[in-house]
Amino acid sequence: MCVINVPILIQTNNTTNISTYYTCLPQHRTSGYGNRSIWIISLVDEVECFRLCFRRNWHNGIVGWGLKPNGSSFDVVGRNALNDELKLAKFVNNVVTNNHNWHGYPADYRNNPQDRPMTWILLLWRNNNIITKTHMRRIKKGQECRL
Numbered sequence: 001m002c003v004i005n006v007p008i009l010i011q012t013n014n015t016t017n018i019s020t021y022y023t024c025l026p027q028h029r030t031s032g033y034g035n036r037s038i039w040i041i042s043l044v045d046e047v048e049c050f051r052l053c054f055r056r057n058w059h060n061g062i063v064g065w066g067l068k069p070n071g072s073s074f075d076v077v078g079r080n081a082l083n084d085e086l087k088l089a090k091f092v093n094n095v096v097t098n099n100h101n102w103h104g105y106p107a108d109y110r111n112n113p114q115d116r117p118m119t120w121i122l123l124l125w126r127n128n129n130i131i132t133k134t135h136m137r138r139i140k141k142g143q144e145c146r147l
Contacts, residue, residue, distance in 0.1 A: 020100045022050045022091075028078075028105040035081040037106040041068065049077060049089050050104055058121055064091035065117045066104065067130070067147075074147045078106025087147045088139075090115055110142050 024043050027033040039046050049066040052058075058065045066089035068075040076085040086106035094101045107115035117125075122136040131139075131147065138145035 020054070020102060022047055023094075023101055023103045025103050025105075028103075037078050037080045037086055037108050039078045039106060041075070041077050045077075046089075046104065050091055050102065053089070053091055058124065059091065059093075060118075062093050063118070064093075064102070064104075065089065065107070065121050066091060067125075069130075080106070080108040080111060082111075084108070084110070088115070088117065090117075109139055110144060113142065116140060116142060 024046060027036055028038055031038060041049070045068065049068050050064070053064040053066040066077075067087065068077050068089075074087045076087055077089050078086040080086060086108055088107040088109055089104050090107035091102050091104035094103065107117075109116045116139060119140065122131070122140060125131045126133060126136045135145050135147060137143075
């Protein structure tokens with residue numbers, strides 16, 4: 001599988017500009033790359049999850065977070081090396097090489113503290129009724145919760 005770069009179009013003041021690119025990486029699409037989590041959603045859904053992160057400002061310019069809403073719950077976006085279901089996505093800006101090129105992967109917040117969304121993201125989701133207070137507390141502590 002090859003690397004796919006997708007321009008992300010952002011609309012402001014009735015004009016559309018390409019302000020960033022999203023790269024779909026093969027190491028998060030198939031097993032065999034160590035203990036990496038892998039996407040189980042389509043490439044189209046992966047990119048749409050990133051677009052939602054950008055549209056809703058669920059990022060700080062360096063790291064972003066995504067969910068795949070499905071009614072009042074969220075779809076599974078990936079699996080970890082233990083085959084556990086993952087519903088959060090983490091997106092990272094490749095600031096060292098190009099500050100307009102992002103990539104992402106299913107976030108394993110239970111096993112990897114670096115995959116836990118920052119408190120301000122959890123508060124944003126909570127204040128917008130995206131997650132509950134219990135979800136917020138459990139994600140922050142790396143505990144299982146039913147999103």
